Amino acid sequence: MQIKTPSIRWAFIISLIPISSLSIAQQPLFGFDTEGSEEQRRLEAEFDTHIDRAEMDRWLREFSSEAHHVGSTKGKQNAQAIAALFRSWNYDVEIAEYEVLFPEPRTRELELVSPNRFTASLIEDAVAGDASTSNIDELLPPYNAFSIGGEVEGELVFVNYGTPADYEMLERYGISVAGKIAISKYGGSWRGIKPKLAAEKGAIGTLIYSDPADDGYGPGDVYPEGPYKNDSGVQRGSVMDMPTYPGDVLTPGVGATGDVGRLNREDAPTITQIPVLPISYRDALPLLEAMGGDVVPEQWRGGLPITYHLGPGPARVRLKLEFDWNMVTAYNVIARMEGSQFPDQWVIRGNHHDGWNHGAADPVSGLVAMLSEAKALSRLAQAGNAPARTVIYAAWDAEEPGLIGSTEWAEHHGAELQEHAVAYLNTDGNGRGFVNVGGSHVLERFFNQVMADVQDPQTGVSVQERRRANLRINAGSEKIRNEAKNRSDLRISPLGSGSDYTPFLQHLGIASANMGFGGHSGGGSYHTMYDTYEHYSKWIDPGMVYGETLAQFAGRATLRLANAPRLPIDFQGFSDNVAAYIDEIETLAEDMRQQTETDNQNIKDGVYGIILDPTKSFGPPLAKAEVPYFNFAPLKNALTELESAAASYQDIASSGAPATARDNYLLYTSERELIRQQGLNGRPWYKHHIYAPGFYTGYGVKTIPGVREAIEQRQYDQVAGQIELAAEVLHNLATRVEELSGP
């Protein structure tokens, strides 16, 4: 039959019909047979009727009515209130307590001592129309937790974002931070990297400020006229060296129960070497204005009405910090619903409950969606549809100072978690806009089906289609734009760090994911005193519309993992992503090799001497050792082995063969094959050999981290050994997958 070409207008309308929700809704669910899929979808429709936006909004208002960091009165009250809710829904509830080190600031002083004098206020102003900003009894003032105390005085050096690349640039200006105080912008890397790198370069102190070009009046109107950062807002946050290990600084690797052995604080390697303090752009302005020296490179300029200079000096500051190093109790709420068929297989679902402040967005917006989900799940159980596997809900304490509550619990229960945990599903603060899923790539296919089955409340298409459209238009590279068009599954991001999934994924080897919505709500309130109910309900997610969507999304993920007769774990998506990472690393090595060759040749030819401006002190790049060729064959051979095992298993899984108990055990413990007990080079706590937070990026992920970081850090003699180790974990996984296809 000849189909008449539709008019352009008609074609446009057709293109808006969500293709996936028409076709995939009829497909069986991954891990279920046709009949089971229908029953599961019926359950999910019933689940949705129990999600209540108004109730979420009430909880949001209640839990964020006061500051509730670990160790605060309100924090403990919230834990008890959350436990009471879970009990009222028939969960078995325990409050798991850990005794952990938590510094609170006693003295914070910052003054400019020359060429003129200025004393920084270091306070955030209450604003009209937001009563919460006047209700600050227990609010901790702006500080960076796990900065060391001390008093230092020195000249300022402007280091941009304080990343390794920024320090290379400073070297070309002949500027060192040795003996000086580095002043850095927030952004570009995780905040804890800034004092770590500054200390490695010899600095005696660090200041971090939020430049208005990044999340102040540059991108939009400031609070209370808009969501962005006003001139007194300061981002609090931890600066403990989480890429070495997260959790209680005194008890690495073990749960911080009352009687466990502890390090002396002086020996804790994750406390900073130098004092560090975050400040507002109002307090930063007079310091930056008093600086001299070269004008900063163009890309380093911020949004303040001054010419930015690199220093050193003549601006000279005195910084004094003192802390009370308290032992406080972290209260994790652990709520368990016993599985009706497989009680020894645990699906774990968590969101933290502590905030740096009132914490409406971070973390309560995610917490209340999880509570709504847990209530809906209990309603299904009451009606005779208890989950087949055990579901454990966790509301973590002390996430903000360094993933402390979740890490201590995961370390404390490590052995049983490695035996029983099917997966760990995390949420944190939520906003409106596009779905974001990061996680283990054995779950990529599973999450695509969840994305296709949840409707975006603003557009009516599936959240998968909305994300796909966004990537097709806005993704940073052509490769990603094309993939969004042509690859059937959207890629989920690999996980670095930044929330409570880290101990489960990277320490214990439990397949994990992190889920949320965002992209259409301004980000200036993060960790300031302005993260309040008033700010959230006006600017981030009015009416908890995306709170409901998150509950539907995370609820489906939890329920499907709990009920699927065959666990929906897929090794083809995993190996496809690993192949892409190996490509990336080869390209990285090649780009570094060419860049180094070009730079060295230009230095040798004296090219820089001809072009550089003699009135400026900017110099040529430093000559570097040539980048050798690496043999990636062991890694590629292991990948090939995995690809063929994954294809054989796929045949079995899609044949509809029922899964045995052994099959499911082999499936859910397969992620453990990707960890090695010895851990990564120089940081044994991190055991996963495919995903880790970057040693010099912090939250930012490094995939196949042993190999990638050895190349990036130019430790070329380590690369071959790291390739062998990464090949070994892939080979071990391939052997496991072959076992699944075997007799």
Ligand SMILES: [Zn+2]
């Ligand atoms: Zn959070």
